[in-house]
Amino acid sequence: MLEKAFYGDKKYWSWVIFLLVLIGIGSGAYIYQLKHGLMVTGMGRDVSWGFYIAQFTYFVGVAASAVMLVMPLYLHNYKKFESMVTLGEFMAVAAVIICLGFIIVDLGQPQRLFNVLLHPTPHSILFYDMIVLNGYLLINILVAWNNLHAEYKRAPHPKWVKPLVYLSIPWAFSIHTVTAFLYQGLPARHYWLTAIMAARFLASAFCSGPAILILLCLILKKVAKYDPGKEAIQTLAKIITYAMIANVFFFFLEVFTAFYSNIPAHKATLIYLFKGLQGHGALVGWMWIMAISAIISLIILIPPKFRNNQELLVVALILLILATWIDKGLGLVVGGFIPNPFDHVTEYAPTIYELLIAMMVYSIGLLVLTVLWKVTVAVKREIGAIPK
Amino acid sequence: MDNKRRNLLKAMAISAALGLTGIPVEAKASYLPEVGKYLKSKKEPRAKQWGMVIDTRKFKTKEDFERVIEACNRAHNIPEGIPNKKQEIKWIFEEDFLGAFPNQENPFLAERFENREVLVLCNHCEHPPCVRVCPTKATFKRPDGIVMMDFHRCIGCRYCMAACPYGSRSFNFRDPAPFVKHKNPDFPTRMRGVVEKCLFCYERLKLGEMPACVEASNGAIIFGDLMDPNSEIRKVLRENYTIRRKVELGTEPCVYYII
Amino acid sequence: MYDKEKIIPGLVIFFFLLTFPFWYNLGQASYEPPKPQLPTKEKECVEGLEWMRANHMELLNAWRNEVVRKDYAYYRNEKGKVYLMSLQRTCMKCHTSREKFCKRCHDKFGVRPYCWDCHIAPEEVSNGQ
Numbered sequence: 001m002l003e004k005a006f007y008g009d010k011k012y013w014s015w016v017i018f019l020l021v022l023i024g025i026g027s028g029a030y031i032y033q034l035k036h037g038l039m040v041t042g043m044g045r046d047v048s049w050g051f052y053i054a055q056f057t058y059f060v061g062v063a064a065s066a067v068m069l070v071m072p073l074y075l076h077n078y079k080k081f082e083s084m085v086t087l088g089e090f091m092a093v094a095a096v097i098i099c100l101g102f103i104i105v106d107l108g109q110p111q112r113l114f115n116v117l118l119h120p121t122p123h124s125i126l127f128y129d130m131i132v133l134n135g136y137l138l139i140n141i142l143v144a145w146n147n148l149h150a151e152y153k154r155a156p157h158p159k160w161v162k163p164l165v166y167l168s169i170p171w172a173f174s175i176h177t178v179t180a181f182l183y184q185g186l187p188a189r190h191y192w193l194t195a196i197m198a199a200r201f202l203a204s205a206f207c208s209g210p211a212i213l214i215l216l217c218l219i220l221k222k223v224a225k226y227d228p229g230k231e232a233i234q235t236l237a238k239i240i241t242y243a244m245i246a247n248v249f250f251f252f253l254e255v256f257t258a259f260y261s262n263i264p265a266h267k268a269t270l271i272y273l274f275k276g277l278q279g280h281g282a283l284v285g286w287m288w289i290m291a292i293s294a295i296i297s298l299i300i301l302i303p304p305k306f307r308n309n310q311e312l313l314v315v316a317l318i319l320l321i322l323a324t325w326i327d328k329g330l331g332l333v334v335g336g337f338i339p340n341p342f343d344h345v346t347e348y349a350p351t352i353y354e355l356l357i358a359m360m361v362y363s364i365g366l367l368v369l370t371v372l373w374k375v376t377v378a379v380k381r382e383i384g385a386i387p388k
Numbered sequence: 389m390d391n392k393r394r395n396l397l398k399a400m401a402i403s404a405a406l407g408l409t410g411i412p413v414e415a416k417a418s419y420l421p422e423v424g425k426y427l428k429s430k431k432e433p434r435a436k437q438w439g440m441v442i443d444t445r446k447f448k449t450k451e452d453f454e455r456v457i458e459a460c461n462r463a464h465n466i467p468e469g470i471p472n473k474k475q476e477i478k479w480i481f482e483e484d485f486l487g488a489f490p491n492q493e494n495p496f497l498a499e500r501f502e503n504r505e506v507l508v509l510c511n512h513c514e515h516p517p518c519v520r521v522c523p524t525k526a527t528f529k530r531p532d533g534i535v536m537m538d539f540h541r542c543i544g545c546r547y548c549m550a551a552c553p554y555g556s557r558s559f560n561f562r563d564p565a566p567f568v569k570h571k572n573p574d575f576p577t578r579m580r581g582v583v584e585k586c587l588f589c590y591e592r593l594k595l596g597e598m599p600a601c602v603e604a605s606n607g608a609i610i611f612g613d614l615m616d617p618n619s620e621i622r623k624v625l626r627e628n629y630t631i632r633r634k635v636e637l638g639t640e641p642c643v644y645y646i647i
Numbered sequence: 648m649y650d651k652e653k654i655i656p657g658l659v660i661f662f663f664l665l666t667f668p669f670w671y672n673l674g675q676a677s678y679e680p681p682k683p684q685l686p687t688k689e690k691e692c693v694e695g696l697e698w699m700r701a702n703h704m705e706l707l708n709a710w711r712n713e714v715v716r717k718d719y720a721y722y723r724n725e726k727g728k729v730y731l732m733s734l735q736r737t738c739m740k741c742h743t744s745r746e747k748f749c750k751r752c753h754d755k756f757g758v759r760p761y762c763w764d765c766h767i768a769p770e771e772v773s774n775g776q
Contacts, residue, residue, distance in 0.1 A: 037580035038544075039562035044474030048549040048559060108544020108559065108581025115524040115543055126523035126547055187517055187637040188553035264493070341555035342487035346474060424694070426713045427729065429720035465767070530718060538715050539765065563764075573772040574736055579764035594720050 001145075001152055004378035005371040011223060012374065019367045026360020029353045030105060038108055040353040046346035047337040051354045052106035054333040055361070056099050058208070058325055060179045061201060063095035063136065065209020067172035068239050074165050080235060083385070084228040087220070088213055089144035090372035092172075095209075096137040098365035105357050125181045132175045139168045144372075152379045176201045189336040191269035194257075200250045201328075207243035208324035210236050211317040216369070218314065226377045226386055234308055241301040244320055248294055251327070269335045272345065277338070280345045283330060290326035293319040431596030435613035437514065437533035438588050439642035441624050442507055446608035453482050453505065459604035463589070465577040467567030475561040479586040480509040480601055488633060488645075507609075509601075510535065510556035510586040511633065511641030518548035518557065527583075533614075533642065534588045542582040549583060553634050554641070557585045614642060683751040686741040693722065693730050693737075704760070707734065734766050743769050 008016075033040050043050040069088040072078035104110050121127050143164050147157045180198035187193060214236055217228050258266040271277050273287045300306045300316035307313060334348050350358075380386050447453055460480045461468065470476050482505035486493065489506075512535045519529050526542040529535050549557045563580045571577070575591060578584050588611075589599035597603070602611045612621030630644035648654060692699055694706070710732040713719040723729045731737050742748040745768035753760065 037560070037562045039472065039475055039580075041561075043561070044472070045476060045478075045549075045558050046474065046555070048546045103545075106545070108546070108583075109542065110544075112524075112541070112543040115526075115541055119524045119541065121523050121525050124521050124523045124547075126521065126545065130523070182547075186521070186551045187639065188551055265490075336550070341490075341553055342483050343490045344487060424725065425723045426717075426719040426732075427721040427723060428718065432718075432720065528716070532718070536715070540711060540715070571767050571772050573739075573767055573769065574733075576735065576765040576767060579761070590718070594718075 001149060001375050001379060002371075005374045007378070008374060012370075016367065016370060019363045019370065022363040023360050023367070026356050026358075026363065029356035030360060033105070033353055033357060034110075038106075040351060042349050042351045042354065044346060044348070046340040046344075047334060047348035049106075049333050049337070050348055051329075051350040051358060052102045054329045055358055056102040056106070057179060057201075057332065058329040059095045059098045059102070059365075060133070060176055061205030061324075061328065062209040062212055063092045063099065063133075064172045064176040064202070064205045065213065066092035066140065067169055068206055068210050068236070068243075069213075070165060070172075071169055072235070074162075075169070078235070080229060080232045083380075084213070084217065084232050084236070086144050086148050086376050087217060087228070087373060088210075089140045090376060091209075091213055091216065091369060092140045093137060093144070093372060094365045094369035096133055096140070097368050098361055099133060100137075101361035101364055102358070105361060125178060125185060128178050129175075129182060132171065132178050136168070136171055136175050139164055139171060143168060148376060148379055151383055151385070154383060173202065176205050183332075183336065188341060190265045192332075192336045194254065196250055196253060200247065200254075203243050203247035203250055204324050204328055205243075207240045207247055208321055208328075210240050210243075211320050211324075214240075215314065215317055215321070216373075218310075220373060220377070224374075224377045226380065233310075233313075237301065237307050237313055240317070240320070241298075241307065244294070244298060244301060247324070248298065268339050268343075272338050273331050273335050278345045280338075280347050282347050282349060283334065286326050286330055290323045290331070293326075294323035297323060429594045429596075432594050433596065433613075435532045436615035437613065437642060438512065438593075439533070439612065439614035439621055439644065440588075440602075441610040441621055441628075441630060441644045441646060443608050443610070443628075443646045444504075444506055445646060446605075447504075447507065452605075452608065453507065455606075456507065456601045456604045456609070457481060459600040460586070462570060463572060463592070463600040464575055465564075465568045465572050467564035467577075468569055470562070470564075470567055472561070475559075477558040477560065477564065477584065479556075479558070479584070480507060482506065483508050489631065491634060491636060492631070506645065507601075508554065508556070508633070509643065510552075510588075511554055511639070511643045512586075512588055514640035514642065515638060517551040517553065517637075517639060521547045521551045523547065530590075534590055535585075536587060536590065537582075537584060539576075539578050539582045539584070544581040544583065546583060553637050553639060557583050559583050681752045681755040683749070684744065684747040686743065686748075689741050691728075692741075693724055693728075707738075707762075710734075734762065739769050746770060 041050060041052075066085075066088040069081050069085045073081040073085050104113065107113065116127065116130055143161055146161050150157050177198045180201040183189070183192040184194060184197035214233055217226075217233070221227050255270060258270050268277060272280070273283050274291075275281065276284050297316045297319040300312050301320070307316070338347070339345050377386075457480055460466065464479065466479060467477050485497065485501040485504065485506055488508050512533060514533070516527075516529060516535050518527050519535060522528070523545065524541050524543055526538045527535060527548050528538070544559070546559055549559060560578055560580045560582055564577055568577055589597075589601075592599060598611055602609045610621050610624050612619040614621060616622065624646075625644060628646045630646050632641045632644055635641070694702075699706070710722065713722075714732050720731065721729050722732050739745075745763065749768075752758075
């Protein structure tokens, strides 16, 4: 089936070559980073995790979102998702590859990565993160590929795949819970030390991931004439709405606890993010954009009349993705390190090298996504599963 | 598939599986040298939990601090003068009082602490969060209480830096060698991409010497076994009121401060 | 054969690349074993010459593990002599030059151990900083 990725029109190949060029440029930056060390990033002794880990956190959420298609389809027989589920699982594969990519580029000694396997450390959450992420990658590849292959051969889905599908449901929840545990178990960082971190992560994942999926599917509809179906998109939009409401609600819970309790350590990071602390406020603009985007996206998503209007839906989803990305991809990781253990503020901004290397990882993920979706669309077209 | 082909593939898979089981046994046997025997150092004082008492009253002048910090930096090839101050390396350093003890917020702080700094370093906690989170056991707690670092195993993920509540850890964002002013031939430097911190001078303890900072402090820093009720450090702790940094986090730090 | 124009040049290029290591060095000096400068102070190393040649990497690895992870300090070889387990304080006290000892063999065989990324070679100290 993979050979189907090699047959495409000019637009397809231009896109692939464009991605390869971006990967090439980013690789140059990465080689520079390998040569000189992580000094080329904006990270420091105080903010020791930055753009890379923040993107990793965001995309674990995007990967987990495939479960929002699998659950209704397999547990509740919602057949309308059949046209989208393979696309969603392949998007999860691409997202996990992006996550692994960001971890690798963030390491100081990437060639020693195997040490995590050679010296298993059950008391470290990173150990479990490695297991669940790679396991999820494997599950999704196996499930999506085998089901697609069966459809290609005009055969029913293989029976042995079903248990894996059922496994993928709690597994998807676990990948993002484990990632949240990375943060919420640390006594040192008060912004992260909250039980609701895992719940926030999951809520944010289940709105941002399907949002990205819908936007990608609408792009696919335009370029490949593959329509997943109006109802599927509308149901997924409903799920996104509920998840986003939960996400925003959880954030307000955090704000309440911090400010009603008036404990300085709890308030400090939120004050830094939204007002500025000790004269530093680099993220204040971003955080207010996040707040406004989140509110506007909910204003559009909640009333069915707006949500079912495709143009408005696209606007809402873009604002939602922006808001969740700022929340997880900028505010969360950097905010955890500010103020530092000595109550001083050391700010962080990614350097051009970090952005180029991030571009490389994104492009690799997009390339994987492109190839897998090309195969899916070609197979579905061949077996006549596309309405047009 | 053809039956004969399936049988052949089955036979190949089974023999490969059987063959592979032999490799780990073989590999282990040749890896460790069979000759020789390892001995502990008789000069090394035995302890169950090394600890430190820093008498802040004895650190009055800038020279007092610099002498101690310089001793550590010299002994351990700590790089100095890295252009990006955000990425500096420091094992033992000064912080203002409220920075070292944020939970001692005091609008009417005693005058003697208004402008005086406090020495801070890795606390070698009894329940270290950094050890809990390290995915490769590159940082681990020794039986004598020292929270040790294995620079050969560290993958540079910096999870320990996120977990440390005291800001004791530094990461080598770049190769430190050009910035090591005076190379001490008895101790290595580190390479870029690994995390480092104070190791309670394990290499000096091994030869029966006191840590570099303790020796340079002229009695302002006491070092000893916290679990030995007859040690000098326990006597000092009995006679003086001491505080520790961020005790509410449950890490049980082993560096005490006489205020 | 089909595609003769592509296959035959392809085969030629393939054999060219395959045999490259054999004919590239023709006419140059024949192989000479490396001559590391031996120490003058001591006659015997921690272990015998042949054993060390084959196993010094594993010895150093084992020493490293024992010192860093298990807090051992000394190594007693089969003859009963006791050595402090340290690259800089024991090995390099006799083998006083990385250039003239370690690198002679390593360069010849294309080995690049990363010891010196951290450990300080004696000439770095004597060259002054």
